[in-house]
Amino acid sequence: MLGGKSHLKLRERELAPVLEEYRKLAEEERKPKLPDAKEAAAPKRPVPPPPANGLILRGYCTYLRRDEKGKIGRAKVYYYRNNPDRWAVETQSDTLWLREGEWKALIPTDPKAGDRVEAPAAVQKRFYGTMGIDYMEGSVNSLAPRETSMALTVEKVDGDRLHLRLDGTATLGREVGEKTGEEKNSRGSQVRVLGFLEVDRKTRAFDRFDLVGVGRAWGNKMDYVRREMKVDEIPWLYGIAVELVKTRAPMDLIPPYNMLHYGGATRPYFEDVTK
Numbered sequence: 013m014l015g016g017k018s019h020l021k022l023r024e025r026e027l028a029p030v031l032e033e034y035r036k037l038a039e040e041e042r043k044p045k046l047p048d049a050k051e052a053a054a055p056k057r058p059v060p061p062p063p064a065n066g067l068i069l070r071g072y073c074t075y076l077r078r079d080e081k082g083k084i085g086r087a088k089v090y091y092y093r094n095n096p097d098r099w100a101v102e103t104q105s106d107t108l109w110l111r112e113g114e115w116k117a118l119i120p121t122d123p124k125a126g127d128r129v130e131a132p133a134a135v136q137k138r139f140y141g142t143m144g145i146d147y148m149e150g151s152v153n154s155l156a157p158r159e160t161s162m163a164l165t166v167e168k169v170d171g172d173r174l175h176l177r178l179d180g181t182a183t184l185g186r187e188v189g190e191k192t193g194e195e196k197n198s199r200g201s202q203v204r205v206l207g208f209l210e211v212d213r214k215t216r217a218f219d220r221f222d223l224v225g226v227g228r229a230w231g232n233k234m235d236y237v238r239r240e241m242k243v244d245e246i247p248w249l250y251g252i253a254v255e256l257v258k259t260r261a262p263m264d265l266i267p268p269y270n271m272l273h274y275g276g277a278t279r280p281y282f283e284d285v286t287k
Contacts, residue, residue, distance in 0.1 A: 023099075059265075059266075059267060059272075060267055060271065061265065062109055062265060062267075063109060063110075063111040063112065063282075064112065065112040066109055066110055066111050066112055066115070067109070067110040067114075067115040067218060067221070067256070068107055068108070068109060068110075068256075068257040068264060069107065069108040069109075069110070069143070069221060069254050069255070069256060069257065070105060070106075070107050070108075070254070070255055070256075070257050070264075071105065071106050071107070071108060071143040071252055071253065071254045072103050072104070072105050072252065072253045072254075073103065073104045073105075073106075073146060073147050073148055073250060073251070073252050074086055074087075074103045074104075074148065074250065074251055075087040075088075075089050075101070075148060075243070075248065075249070075250055075251075076226065076249040076250055076251045077249060078249070084226060084249065084251075086251075087249070088100055089101050089148075089243065101148060104147055104148050104149075104150055106142065106143060106147060106268055106269050107257070107266065107267070107268045108138065108139060108142065108143050108254070108268060109267070109268055109271070109281070110135065110138075111282065114132060114134065114135050115218060116216075117129075117131070117132050117135070118131055118135070118164055118176075118209075118218075119174070119176075119211055119216065119218075120164075120166060120174075123166045123169050123174050124166060124169065125166055125167065125168060125169060126165070126166060127165070127166040128163055128164070128165050128166075129163070129164045129165075130161075130162065130163055130164075131162035131163070131164065131180075134282075134283055135162070136157065136160040136161075136162045136180070136182070137157055137160070137283070138281070138282075138283075139162070140155075140157050140160050140162075140180075140182035140184060140203070141154040141155050141156065141157055141184060141270075142154045142268060142269070142270045143252060143254065144182055144184070144201075144203045144205065144225060144227065144252060145184060145185075145199075145201050145203075145227075145229070146201055146227065146229035146248075146250040147269070148250065150269075152199070153270060154270045155184040155185040155199060155200070155201065156184065156185065157182055157183070157184050158183045158184060158185075159181075159182065159183045160180070160181070160182040160183075161179075161180055161181050161182070162178065162179075162180035162205075163178070163179050163180065164176045164177070164178050164209065165177045165178075165179070171213075172212065172213045172214055173210055173211065173212065173213060174210065174211040174213055175208070175209075175210055176208070176209040176210070176211070177206075177207070177208060177209075178205065178206065178207030178208070178209060178223060179205070179206060179207075180204070180205045180207075181202075181203065181204045181205070182202070182203050182205075183200075183201075183202045184200060184201050184202070184203075185199045185200030185201060185231065186198050186199060186200040186231060187200060188200060188230040188231075188246065188247055195231070195232065196232055197231075197232070198230070198231035198232050199229075199230070199231035199232065200229070200230050200231050201227050201228065201229040201230070201247075201250075202227055202228050202247075203225050203226070203227030203228075203252070204225060204226060204227070205223055205224065205225035205252070206223065206224055206225070207221070207222060207223030207224070207254070208220070208222050208223075209221050209222070209223075218256060219256070219258070220256060221254065221255065221256035222254070222255060222256075223252075223253070223254040223255075224251070224252065224253050224254075225251065225252040225253075226249065226250075226251050227249070227250050227251070227252070228247035228248070228249060228250075229247055229248055229250050230246050230247040230248070268281065
């Protein structure tokens, strides 16, 4: 342990003296010998791998606000804002897994400009319930959709490429009410999404999956009244962005939050039987 503290913020004024202390250590102290990997024990709860031939999407979530002219931009919200040592909240990230049969169902079999495909119900429920919500506090479980739509329209068939536009809306969780900010288990949201997707027709696989969304959220996000991040207006604005994960580095294989921390036998991540 360096710096004399068990917790340090990632700011220059706290990190600079710690880094200086680190540089003065002998090399064997700065680079301790690691245990033999062959002696490592298997985890009691193994991390599940992504589905075979599946699709991995990475999503981002942040707070938004409207300026004086009505233009939407990022909002600056603070952790423990009444604390003199407060710091701004960071954009949060999560992943979404789609099985091979699910993402293939999004691609028209004989595409022509103007063709329209509705995304499978299971895909809509998983996407909106985990990626379409406000998850800025990180530790939030999925929300049950009340009403969803997600349509993909063929915009252009250009040689070996298929261009799709995605349009969708969803209403999730509890309805907003007069006492929403005071009640437990009162989370809810409403979101609209727009996406531009491209398919390589030779491989019949997505190589672009860009999507953005703007939503309104309300309620107590972690199911209790006191939150680390206080948002005054109810409902408040939030935004999401989604991109296709094309690599398979270790960090790309981290399972979606709601697969590991919620669900299980009572609410499995993959609920339908389609492969």
